[in-house]
Structures are given as structure tokens and as C-alpha cells.
Amino acid sequence: MKCSTLPCDLRIGIIGAGQLGLMLFQQGIRLGFKFNVLGKEDDPLCKYTSCYDPEEYKEFVDNSDVVTFEFEHASIEAMEYAQSQGKLRPDINSVKLKREREKEFLYLKSIGAPLPRFEVAKDGREAIEIAKSEFNSIAVIKRSVGGYDGKGQYFIRNNIEEFDFLKEETHRFVVVEYVDFDYEASIIVSRDQESTIYYPPSFNLNKKGILIMNYGPLAIDEANDIASLITKSLNYIGTMGIELFVRRNEVLVNEVSPRVHNSGHYSLTACNHSQFESHLRAISGLGLMKPECEGFFGMLNLLGVNSLPSEIDSYGQVFMYSKPGNSPRRKVGHVNVLGKSLESVKSKIDFLINTVYGSMDALIERL
Numbered sequence: 001m002k003c004s005t006l007p008c009d010l011r012i013g014i015i016g017a018g019q020l021g022l023m024l025f026q027q028g029i030r031l032g033f034k035f036n037v038l039g040k041e042d043d044p045l046c047k048y049t050s051c052y053d054p055e056e057y058k059e060f061v062d063n064s065d066v067v068t069f070e071f072e073h074a075s076i077e078a079m080e081y082a083q084s085q086g087k088l089r090p091d092i093n094s095v096k097l098k099r100e101r102e103k104e105f106l107y108l109k110s111i112g113a114p115l116p117r118f119e120v121a122k123d124g125r126e127a128i129e130i131a132k133s134e135f136n137s138i139a140v141i142k143r144s145v146g147g148y149d150g151k152g153q154y155f156i157r158n159n160i161e162e163f164d165f166l167k168e169e170t171h172r173f174v175v176v177e178y179v180d181f182d183y184e185a186s187i188i189v190s191r192d193q194e195s196t197i198y199y200p201p202s203f204n205l206n207k208k209g210i211l212i213m214n215y216g217p218l219a220i221d222e223a224n225d226i227a228s229l230i231t232k233s234l235n236y237i238g239t240m241g242i243e244l245f246v247r248r249n250e251v252l253v254n255e256v257s258p259r260v261h262n263s264g265h266y267s268l269t270a271c272n273h274s275q276f277e278s279h280l281r282a283i284s285g286l287g288l289m290k291p292e293c294e295g296f297f298g299m300l301n302l303l304g305v306n307s308l309p310s311e312i313d314s315y316g317q318v319f320m321y322s323k324p325g326n327s328p329r330r331k332v333g334h335v336n337v338l339g340k341s342l343e344s345v346k347s348k349i350d351f352l353i354n355t356v357y358g359s360m361d362a363l364i365e366r367l
Helices: 019-029 054-062 076-084 092-099 101-110 124-133 160-168 221-233 275-284 310-314 342-357 360-366
Strands: 011-015 034-038 050-052 066-069 118-121 138-143 153-157 173-177 183-191 196-198 202-207 210-216 238-247 250-257 296-303 317-320 331-339
Touching (some): 011 054, 011 076, 011 275, 019 034, 019 275, 034 054, 050 054, 054 076, 066 076, 076 092, 124 138, 124 160, 210 342, 221 250, 238 275, 310 342, 331 342
Parallel strands (some): 011 034, 011 066
Antiparallel strands (some): 118 173, 138 173, 183 202, 183 238, 202 210
């Protein structure tokens, strides 16, 4: 089944019921989509649409026309069953690559994507030895399975003795060159069987593995080519976020996320079609529309805050996720800002950081 006209009355199943699923839902209902969600009763999205408990994943899939996911670490059982029924978009291959960093790095290398130098280690002891012998004790050791938002990553900068505890770890690692980048960036790309569209690249500021804010557009000539290479090689259907390191005249892939991405939230206000709408259009067969994103944009994540001063409304558009801010690293919302220049956007973000957190230093200390 696929859509050819609006409104589209397909029922889309979303595996995971957090903020990314919530924004997919919010963008989809205005196009006529119906939704099922697989999640817990107190998850944000379960307040608004049909919610199935994770143990009911087969019923959830059977009652959905198309199934997608908000996060690659959501229920693998539901994804595999949806794949077996021919309903999962994007398909399971992109998820399996992302769930194991070793597979992700080796696949990207095999298709010729530009990457930092890396080696695979069978356990923590070998990872330490590789960091010493191959990278001169300056590297990033990444756990192959089970890590996101900075979890399972260890930054080695001539202090390798502090990480001797890794020698007791028996699972696999990827040891990666420490990239002394000029800045981090990302690009959002959406693809269906007919076309591929690209959103403007953005500058990203990450601290302790968490995206703090981003702004753009940036001119990164290689970004579209990298996104095209990866999505085409996977026969990818949907929206993908690709994180990049920019080092002098070199652009390297840091991570690939087979889903809508935090760094693409600006598209909700800066573009005529958001990354969420494009994802739904791609997986439903409705057809992609080239995004028109005018002017300059930015986004600030709201991390672990339970209340906001009212004056921030005059500086940007607030999006709250209906989640309690019980952890300083928890994403409970974001603010999108627009401006006539990058400087005006950055000035607004600086004001928001100072208003919400007190200062950038205070924000980083919270993480």
C-alpha cells in the first residue's frame, strides 16, 4: 500500500514513543495519516494515539500498513517482525549497521565513504594495545554494541592509564583516530525510490556526547555527495542524519543515524517541509518535495529543565516533549530560532543559553 493523494489514510506504526515519534505524529496527522505506536503508557506519544505495549509487537505490526522507528535501539523484535511482513521502512539492514559500530565502520569503509582511521578490537585489552601502538595513545575507544549520546565512548589523550579498567571488558570495540576537527556538522537527507532530497548542512556543538545547539546553513560541498553515496548503497527509504567532522579541507563521516535526527529539528520552522514530513512522505510512497529553507536558522536543545521563562518566546519557537526534566541530560524540548544572518542567530542562541541555564559553562557542568 502507498499514498498517491492527500489526505493519506495509511496507518503508520512507530516503534518508540519519545520525542522523535511525537514530532512524526504531529507532522503526519495534518496529512491525514493515522498512527499506531509501540511504547509504554507514560511515553509522550502514547498520550495522543493508539499505543501498544512492547509485548504486543505482532498485533501492532499486523494493524499497521507501514512501520518505522524513532530510534535504532528500540524493539529489535518488532523491527524484525515488521521486516518479515514487508512493512519496515527503512529496512532492517540500516538498523543492524547502526546497532553495532564495528559493522557501521566496516560497511562505510567498504563503500568508500570518507572516515577517520580505525581498527577493530576483539576486547578491551586489545583496544588499549591498539590505542597505544597504532594511535600513539591519542584515540577514541568506542564500544561496538550499546552506546549513544556519548555512552560507551572513551577519549584517550595521553592518559591511557586511566582506562586500564577496559582491559577487563570482553566485548568488541572500535578504536578510532582522534580527529582534531575544525568543527562538527551534519546533513539531513531523505530518499525514496524516485528521488533524494537534502537539507542544508548545519554547524553542531556537542558536549559530553550531547548535541547542545546547531545553526546554519553551512556550505559543505561534499556533504550531499556523502549522503547520496550512503543512502543509495543501502537502498535507503526514509530520512537519515549523517554527522560529520570538518578538518581543514577534509570532510569525514563520524556517525550515521537511520532516522530523523536531532540536528534536523530546525526544519520544523526554517523549511516548507520538515525532516519529519519528508520521512513520512518517503516511507508512505507519497512522494518527496524538495525543501525550501530560507534565511538562517538555529536550534537549542532544552536539557533537564522543568520550566522556562516566558520571555524566550520572543526569541524563538518553543517545542516541548511532555517529558519531566528529571535528568540534566534528558532532552525535554528545543527552541528553534530564525535570523537574517548567522550572527543574529548565534546571538539569539547565546541569549537563550544565558536565560535558560545561566551560562554555557553552567550548562556543561550540568551534563
